Amino acid sequence: MTAATDPARYTIPPATAELARFATELSYDDIPADVLTIAREQAVATIGSCLSGNHMAAMVSMADGMGILGSGEVATVFGRAERVPAPTAALYNAGTAQVIEWDDWVIISHSGGAVVPTAFAAGEQARVSGKEILTSIVLGDEVNARTSRAMQRGAYVGNSMPNHQIETALMAARLFGCDLTETRCAVGLSAFLAMENCPIGWTSDSKVLINGLPAMWGIVSASLAKAGLRANQEIIEHPAGFMSTVSEEVDADELVFGLGTEWHTRTLNTKRHPSCAYNLPAIECAIALHDRIPGFDPARVENIVVHGPGVTAYVAARYQAVEPSLYEAIREKRYSHVPLCFDAGFATVASLADGELTWRQYQDERIFSPEIQRLAARVSFRTDAAMHRAYYADYQYGARVVLTMDDGQEYVEERLQLLGARDRPYDHADKFREGAEGILSAAQTEEALAALRALDTVDDIREVAALLRPR
Structure with missing residues (x-):
């Protein structure tokens, strides 16, 4: 037996395969009711952030410049009238989610700013149900939590963690109906060019790309994999793979520990005010x-x-x-x-x-x-x-x-604790209404809020997304 064929050549678990299996097999009915409630509220709070971000000059510039990515009325730009290709919508919405640092986090990694825009953009492309959107949000949070724990002793923490390329690709692959091989390839394509951030960029509008680029590229990678483009299928855990590229230390056991039984989405913290x-x-x-x-x-x-x-x-x-x-x-x-x-x-x-x-x-x-x-x-x-x-x-x-x-x-x-911590909640409707002010009418704001809180009953997510565009 050669080293190349020896199944013991790696001492770390086959995380890419395990996470891909989880992404393809996870069912809405598998998820505890309280976790689904958290995901539903995460959508409310995150979209509130996105709506508010539309007021910033940076996002006006992004809206003006992203036309170069092409046209096609597929997915919603939260708070704007136009519809755009799914990758473009994910890029913009992830940018607005964090342009004033109004995003959330699970464990030690910011999450909703990448997860919610990816779910809605890819979900509109695939015309999925509200239950599928909620399932994909939970999937994104669970993967995000585990990949962040695996690299927590490295140089990147919190909002700077370059782990979103993994969860966004898995989410999009699920929503596009990719099989197991295609899902592994989606991650392989998404994570092949590891996106790390330069600290000096945090002095500028470019920081919105920390979530925006992985959200966009995860969707593109899933589409490429679905079309047959192949990639390395152990990209996450391989000694020359993604995790070892972006982190000096990797706790590989954290990548799949408790997957499907311990729900890290329960650790979600949601900010009430826009700041660190x-x-x-x-x-x-x-x-x-x-x-x-x-x-x-x-x-x-x-x-x-x-x-x-x-x-x-x-x-x-x-x-x-x-x-x-x-x-x-x-x-x-x-x-x-x-x-x-x-x-x-x-x-x-x-x-x-x-x-x-x-x-x-x-x-x-x-x-x-x-x-x-x-x-x-x-x-x-x-x-x-x-x-x-x-x-x-x-x-x-x-x-x-x-x-x-x-x-x-x-x-x-x-x-003694921040408002919005897991043990000190607030009504996310307050955040949504604050974000929607001046963008959606009062009546449309309440209609959209009610629809987001009833996602489980929606057959086509486009019905809800339409309520997030000004009339």
Whole structure:
């Protein structure tokens, strides 16, 4: 027996084959009811993010430029009147889902921004039912969770993880009716050119491609495989394959551990406000301070101190060493608004000044407003030992914001977990309505929301998608 034919030549499980089998065999009836509910709500929340993202200049540019990908009225661009080819819709919708960092995550990897656009775009192409859409969303979340755990000791974490090429290809292959071999090839094609991201790109609109390109390419790869194009069928786990290319360390057992029995979709965390997750408790505290202080006047604030886990201070300081300053770089159009999505200082002071954090605060006229610029010079950060321990022990995202006014009066708000965490839910309809405002009419918003929450009853997903285009 040669090394090439020895079945023991790899010590890691055949993840590509196992994940492909899971993708082709998973049934709606196999999925626990609570997991299906999470997937349904994930669609509501993610599409709310997509609708809101339409207000950003970056997405106007993307809409203007993506015509080069061709025409064809197949799939919905959420919040816009036109229909486009499925890969194009996935690219755009995944971009809007994260242009203001308003996406979600399972385990340690952002998910919905890639999974939901892929499900809807490929689903419209294949004219599948709402049950199939929900099944594919769960499939995407489950695969995303496992591939992220497998590379969690590498250089990429959270939103930067380059694992979406796997789940999007598996989802599209399922929706297109690919057989087992075609499904393995879809992953082989999608993951052949590994998409890693350059950290400096996070200062610009290009960050929307982290989810957008894998969503688009996963659909294209499934179509190519369905047409007979062949690819390596052990691309995920091979020592010269995808996981070893994008991560210095690979925990291969995580790739298939508990597949179909342990539902990682249950770990979904959904953001209530558009910003990095580490900033969210401080944002909520700032909004509460704005609302509870009688006659609140930003001009009277003398000092703002944000206490939280060490990771919050790290994220807050990530762009503070930029020379000239981060704000100057944005003013000079060398950077876009994107770094502010990770700047806990901006997130806190914008929320404090306006009593909200939406797409509006990421517009240049608000970024450079006198109120926000003045407050930005008065914020500082402290690490809270208890919150630091709670974060690393059980993913508890905490913050305490201490506000000192010009008369010496001190106000304090504290949150020990972010709103939208798995153990602190909120009504995702609020997020959907906020995103739809100014894009869909009030009546259409409620109609679309009701349809998304009744996906199980829909025979053709195009009926629901039509409600997500302005009339």
